[in-house]
Amino acid sequence: MTGPDPEEHARRLAAESLSADDPTGWFERLYAEAEQGEAVVPWDRGAPHRMLVEWARAAGLDGHGRTALVIGSGLGEDAEFFSGLGFRTVAFDVSATAVRAARRRFPDSTVRYLTADLLDTPDDWEKVFDLVVESLTVQALPRSVRLEAVARVAGTVGPGGTLIVVAAARDKRDDPDQGPPWPLTRAEVESFATGDLRPVRIEAVRDAQQPGVRRWRAQFHRDRPRH
Ligand SMILES: C[S@@+](CC[C@H](N)C(=O)[O-])C[C@H]1O[C@@H](n2cnc3c(N)ncnc32)[C@H](O)[C@@H]1O
Incomplete structure (x- = not known):
């Protein structure tokens, strides 16, 4: 497809959606346009996120x-x-x-793919998962819903469970109100830790392909209740 820069186009759709007080409607528009070959999904890497893969391998993760x-x-x-x-x-x-x-990309998958809104997650996801993976979603939501989004993510981690977060790191030059994305400050990353969900490691990693860009990779753990 030739056409506008994918990131620019995504930002334009986001601006239209946000001006209609709809923080998430533009994602559906973008994916629907991409289905028609009329847009490119800028974050479609055709591979898992490198920072997640490195983390999982280093941790010897076995699910x-x-x-x-x-x-x-x-x-x-x-x-x-x-x-x-x-x-x-x-x-x-x-x-x-x-x-x-x-589902179409991975027809033999055993993953249960669902349509759901992070800002309205089902009650039966509360504190149940052994691993929760949040990569680039909270940063794609405007700061007006950040507290809610962070709390929803954190709330799904079960006792003994792990949360891994990957997000763009806010730079001094970033205008906090200009997005998407809306990169996270260190304090915002730390705010995933509430109650018995505690930080294990928070790293600011330089992007090998874009040396000026830093990303957070943060791991949290929820202790099991003591009896
Ligand atoms: C920047 S993309 C990142 C996609 C993927 N996590 C990755 O790293 O390639 C953000 C994704 O979050 C989805 N998303 C945004 N807001 C959401 C919400 N409130 N609930 C669920 N998904 C949401 C978007 O549709 C989009 O697929």
């Missing part, structure tokens, strides 16, 4: 007998990666078109 929730799963690459490590994986996205596209 057999464990559950995972992948938030804002897009076209399914991260969900398939964690499923491949043995996790019984649920993956959801606010865009029904993205969910259909992920």
Whole structure:
């Protein structure tokens, strides 16, 4: 497809959606346009996120007998990666078109792909997953809903469970109100830790391809209650 820069186009759709007081409607529009060959999904890497893969390999992660929730799963690459490590994986996205596209991309998948809104997650996801993967979704939502989004993500981590977060890091030059994305400050990353969900490691990693860009990779753990 030749046409506008994919990131510019996504930002234009987002601006239209936000001006109609709809923080998430533009994702469906973008994925639907991409289905028609009229747009490119800028974050479609055709592979799981490198920072998640590195983390999982370094940790020797084995998901057999464990559950995972992948938030804002897009076209399914991260969900398939964690499923491949043995996790019984649920993956959801606010865009029904993205969910259909992920199922089509991975027809033999055992991942349960669902359409759902992070800002309105089902009650039966509260504190149940052994691994929760949040990569680039909170940063794709405006700061007006950040507290809610962070709390919803954190709330799905079960006792003994792990949360891994990947997000763009806010730079001094960034205008906090100009997005998407709306990169996160260190304090915002730390705010995933509430109650018995505690930080294990928070790293600011330089992007090998874009040396000026830093991303957060943050791991949290929820202790099991003591009896
Ligand atoms: C920047 S993309 C990242 C996609 C994927 N996590 C990745 O790293 O490739 C953000 C994704 O989150 C989804 N999303 C945005 N807001 C959401 C919400 N409120 N609930 C669920 N998914 C959401 C979008 O549709 C999109 O697929």
